[in-house]
Amino acid sequence: MTEALCDRRPEPSLERLLADLVPPPRFARARLDNYVPDPDFPSQEQAKQRVGEFAAALGAPRAGFLSRLRKKKPAAARGIYLDGGFGVGKTHLLTSLFHAVEGDRVYGTFVEYTDLVGALGFQRAVDLLGESVLVCIDEFELDDPGDTLLMTRLIRELSDRGVAIVATSNTLPDALGEGRFAAQDFLREIQAMAERFEVLRIDGEDYRRRNGVTEIATLPEDEVRSSAETMPGATLDEYDALLTHLTKVHPSRYGAMIDEVSAAHVTGMHGLTHHHDALRFVVLVDRLYDREVPMLISLAGGTDPGTLEDLFSAELLRSGYRKKYFRALSRLASLARDGGALLSSGAADAAS
Known part of the structure; x- marks a missing residue:
């Protein structure tokens, strides 16, 4: 007899939630080398180059623990916000960055991070993710005020610990001519730390x-x-x-x-x-x-x-x-x- 999804009631462990914080199978092979920019949209090549530079900068030696303790305030963490329509390669670039950086790093969708905070509690999630060199957030959502405030607070505290944050979000196809629609929303929500993010606008057609x-x-x-x-x-x-x-x-x-x-x-x-x-x-x-x-x-x-x-x-x-x-x-x-x-x-x- 054929199984139904309706028959399944999974109870994933905390270990499973943590293990899932990696790029999904569809993008497991994504690398900067196999990201092919559309020549009709120069912003795609520009974003590819900038992500490569960002990865190289993250590979530079970080200050030691004692050195960081001596600082009154940690240096503002570097971050990138990839803004564009559907199917222009933002997730490909994000996963390419994940694979190009060494050390502890995590990758998940906005929803997966909010679920993790729910499972761990906010402070434990900060302490756990704060050990990372890089946190990748795909599909940053701005439609739920509570979740958005939760995630911007999480980003702020991680950034204060020196963790680099790279996020993506979608600009609607009919909003592409309006300027940085999604980016403006994002920066308004995180205005206290907006100066830490470089916005990369990626134009193009949905590759699908x-x-x-x-x-x-x-x-x-x-x-x-x-x-x-x-x-x-x-x-x-x-x-x-x-x-x-x-x-x-x-x-x-x-x-x-x-x-x-x-x-x-x-x-x-x-x-x-x-x-x-x-x-x-x-x-x-x-x-x-x-x-x-x-x-x-x-x-x-x-x-x-x-x-x-x-x-x-x-x-x-x-x-x-x-x-x-x-x-x-x-x-x-x-x-x-x-x-x-x-x-x-x-x-x-x-x-x-």
Whole structure:
């Protein structure tokens, strides 16, 4: 019988949470050498060069412990904020930096750090992360005031300890002409330490769209079910049941929930109109994307292949969470394309 994600209720240990603070599988091989800037957008090459310089500077010898004790106030830590639209290579550059720097360093999404603080307590998290040379924060979120204040305080205390912080966030596609939309929000929130951050604006097109991924492709339900039943390690879930299950599992555990899943099959997908369902589904899509788990999906009542339209309602896309929703649409389109390719590959193998 095919397993369902709805059957899984992971209880990851603290050790697991800490072990997960590394770049996800999708970007494990990302290096500056294989980041290929788009020549139509010079800011990509400029960001690549600056990140390389930043990595080299972090490799310079740091002051010894006694030397730091003699200082009345530690030197302001260096930091970079990578600002740009979806799919322009910010995460690639961030993981490249992680791999280019030696010593203790950690990498996680904004949500993973807030979860870690929740599990450890604030001061213990500061003490633990404060031993790092570099803290990488992907997908810095500005839509929840409480979490934003928590993270800016964490960044400030780590920076005061001499820890370099590098963060990324998304500028909405329709805000690219407005100047540093996300950067302005970020710097306003951390104005007490804004002078410590260098903002690098990265322009460009979503590479997933350059690869032809523009729509969320769906399959007939019988094909989705058949694939799930014959594919080792696959899961099969009905969409509404999955949304209900996500309310019972903390988002910090979604990564553990998809351990060893080869492909996620979901039937009966439809549009979402409420934030509580949409935001949980966004986190699941992010974790599936990070771990390169393809998705094969069918529409509610769908007997023919097609595309999923209006996954998020117009109201949701106008809300303060819109950056998350647009990112999820881009990533879900990519995952669905991977799922379709997986199905085609299986059919070709069966025919040969």
